[in-house]
Amino acid sequence: MRTRSGRGASRGRELSGREQPPTERYGARRTVNGRWLVLGKDGRLTAYARTDDGLLRWTETRPGGPAWAGPDFFPVPHLTHLSVVQGADTYVHFVGRRVTDGKDGLPATDIVHAIQYQSGRPVTEWRSLGNPHPDPEKAARLGAPAAAVSASGRVHVFVRNAGGGVMLRRETPGGKWDRWYDLRGSGVRDGLAALAHTSGRIELLAVGEHNLTWWRQHEPDGEFQREPTMPVRVAPGTASAIETAPDRATYHWIDPAAGGIVAHRLGGWPIPLGGAPTVEPVAVVRAVLDGYDCTVLAHRDVAGQVMLAACGTENEQSGVWWSQTGEHSEIAPALAVDALGRVVLAVLGRDGALRVARQSGEPGLSMTPSVPV
DSSP, rough: EEEOHHHHTTTTTTOOOOOOOOGGGGGOOOOOEEEOOOEOOOEEEEEEESSSSEEEEEEESSTTTOEEEEEEEOOOOEEEEEEEEEEETTOOEEEEEEEEEGGGOOEEEEEEEEOOOSSOOOOOOOHHHHHHHHHHHHHHOOOOEEEOOOOOOOOOEEEEEEEOOOOEEEEEETTTTTOOEEOOOOOOSOOOEEOOOOEEEEEEEEEEOOOOOEEESSSSTTOOOOOOOOOOEEEEEEEEEEETTTTTTEEEEEEETOEEEEETTTTTTTEEEEEEOOOOOOOEEEEETTEEEEEEEEEEEETSEEEEEEEEEEOOOHHHOOOOOOOOSSSOOOOEEETTTTTEEEEEEEEEEEEEEEEESSSSSSSSEEEEE
């Protein structure tokens, strides 16, 4: 199947209905981890990014667009990292790492959590989940959090601890938070990849210097069991996960030796997909293209140009061909499928403004030119 950039095909075409980019105060300057373009229960897409002082949010005014509202600004000072995850109930959860001034002039590091229940609605107050280390020096070495939400709506927060292992804190069935639990492990780097399957089971991948480690639940909301490590090198902070079959995940990451993207399923071998990406996670989404279940991927190259590809889901061996989209992004791009079943590509420009391109009505994965929001 073919992928083609609408911008390249329509270069010079006059676009109508453009909105002015946001003011300098509300220009996005930082990315968020996880899927920063999500589909709400009402069929509207929402995009998220960060400034130095908080969270930015853009929301479609109706399912399928093309108009958007925003950016809305939510102050969240002192964050060093922010992850976004959506549950099966479509609630969007924000999990961040925060550093504030503590006692005796020492920094105080904790994990914070907030929720958006519906598209376009306010974000709840940010609640501290604390830090598994009571010692301030160890607490300061806490890593960036990742999260997943089980089918029952329980949020699971994972974070690298000061010793290079993985800690878990999750909600109880009654909505309170359980204590921090040590999943153990060693040599773990930042860039945890967590995934909740449609069955409700959650699995986690952690990257070490020379290996990968998995933890999996064998039943929804059950305990996590550690799988055997795999001796493979992964560029830290580049792993992402998507469910490609019932209770089976496909992970994508960057091979630090070859510099390209690979796909991997537990129990198999890494499959090279090529590309020349920057060191950040590849965007992945499943979509129906020409009647086939496909996996769509997007990444930035070293110049910030966005590349796009598609293949049959779990059929990477048949080949993946990357195409230039003509889009430029300052952060890793995002992919989603809108209420009309179209693939949507979101990028952030140099001015901090959101730009959105959608799948055209042509066969394959032909994209329209992006439009500033």
